[in-house]
Amino acid sequence: MTDILKCVGMKDCQPLITPISASKTTVFNVDLYDDATQYRSLAGALQYLTVTRPDLSFAVNQLCQHMHASIISHWEQLKHVRRYVKGTTTYGLRIRKSLSRELHAISDSDWAGCPEDRKSTSGHAVFLGSNLISWVCKKQRTVARSSTEVEYKALADVCVEVSWIISLLREIGVTGVSTPRLWCYNLGVTYKCANHIFHARTKHVEIDYHFVRDRVANGDIHVNFISTNDQLADIFTKALPGSRFSFLRDKLQVTTLPCA
Structure with missing residues (x-):
């Protein structure tokens, strides 16, 4: 993180509390950024950083979509992420011993969130116990x-x-893992996972529908509803205000780590 800041002379920059602005009034400059190589290099370095910093995932995902033709506004967003990194250089993903072997996951998606092509961004978080x-x-x-x-x-x-994680755990000899529980805040989706009568209304999602429903029917997974307030995967699908972002970051166990 320090190297990323040093290479662009931002070691002493003013830190920010979120990696991407949730403001709708941001000025958008469409002029091309004049150093595309620098943009790609720094965006790639931040992408590597997401291996241990899930709180950066959404912002970096947005930046990496413009590698081919970055504009000045994208460069400003990249600087915004680096200023957030400046304020969280002691942060990392905390892994602790957990007595629980409950496997659960939370999924989320926006709808047509990209203003350029109206495609959606989806995300998920998988926990084993508290990790x-x-x-x-x-x-x-x-x-x-x-x-x-x-x-x-x-x-x-x-x-x-x-399904892959369950297979991996079995292969390395981990036993006692509970039936995975998947959480989704769309109530209609949770109903359709257990009720085949709804199928005719969603023929355009037939493959995903059958894939999930077959595993529910076989007892391989359980799908449950989760309220918006408890939706941890929000942090992977949209820009959030500071208080909400910090709350979800803490729930993902991204926190200040002790010095080695």
Whole structure:
């Protein structure tokens, strides 16, 4: 983190409390940034940093979508992220011994959140006991026609991840892991996972629908509703105000770590 700040002369910059602004009044400058190589290098370095800093995932995901043609506003957003990094250089992902072997995951998605192509961003967080062990922030490849469609896609993605983690845990001899519990704040999606009658209304999400529902029917996973206030995956799908961002960051166990 210190190296990232040093290479652009921002070691002593003023820190910020969030990596991306939630303000809707940000001035947008569409002029091309004159040093594309520098932009790509720094965005790539930040992407590497997300390996242990899930709180940076959404902001860095947004920046990396413009590698091919970055504009001055994208560079300003990149500086914003670095100023947040400046204020959190002692932060990292805390992993602690946990007596619980409960596997649970939370998925979320916005709907048509990208103003350029109206594609959605989905994300999920997977916990083993109290520890965050897997997370994703990803822009969906196709434009969704409904919020139900994007939520099903996000749910299907986390279902794949959880299935792989279960397989890995079995392979390395970890026993006593509970049936995974997936949490989703879209109530309609949770109903459809357990009720095949709804299928005719969502034919355009047929593959994801059947994939998730088959695992629910087999008892491989449980899908439950979670309220918006408890939706930890919000941090992977949208820009948030400072207080909400800090709350979710703490829940993901990203906190100040003791010096080695």
